[in-house]
Amino acid sequence: MNAHAAKVYNIFQSYDYLAVTERMVMKLLFGFRDETIVVLNSKRARSFDDGLHRGRCHKIQKSFTTKGVDDYIAEGSEYRRTNMDYFLYDVANGFLDRTINALGRELVKKEVIRHRQLQKLAEDSCLANATFPCEEDKAPPNPKSLHTCYFGDVGCGHECVMETVWKAMAT
Secondary structure, rough: OOOOHHHHHHHHHOOOOOOOOOOOOOHHHOOOOOHHOOOOOOHHHHHOOOOOOOOOOOOOOOOOOOOOHHOOOOOHHHHHHHHHHHHHHHHHHHHHHHHHHHHHHHHHHHHHHHHHHHHHHHHHHHHHHHOOOOOOOOOOOHHHHHHHOOOOOOOOHHHHHHHHHHHHHHO
C-alpha cells in the first residue's frame, strides 16, 4: 500500500462519516425532509461574515487566483498528484459515485432537480425579507437576527423557507 493509500485508509477508519457536499444524496440516505435541507446561503446572499468571532461584520472578499496558481494546481499537475487533500477528495467522490449507482442515478438526478427547484423558490420568496446578522461592513451584528436565525448566520429566514417548501409540496 503506498503512502497516500495508507493515509486515506486511516482517515476513513477514523471518521464515522465523510461527505462530498457538491453532490446531494444525504436526503435519500438519511430520509431528510425537503424543508430540512433547503436553506438561504447567508454568505452569498449578503457577502458578510456574521461577526460572531470579532463582534463586527466583515465584508467577504471575492476569491481569486492568479494564472500562476491556476497552472500550479491544474488537473494532472505534480501538486495535484501529491497533495493529500485532492487524493482524499477523489477517494470520497469514488465512494459517492458508488452510492449514487446503488441508489439509482435517475432517482438521485430527480431529487437534485427537485432540491434545486425548491431552493430557487425559497430564495425568490424569502431572501429579500430574511434578516441576516450582517448587512454593513464593520458594523456590529444585527440583534434582530438572533430571532430569525438558528445560530449566527445559520438558518436565517428558516420560518419563511419552511413555509414556502410546505406550500410547494402541498400543490
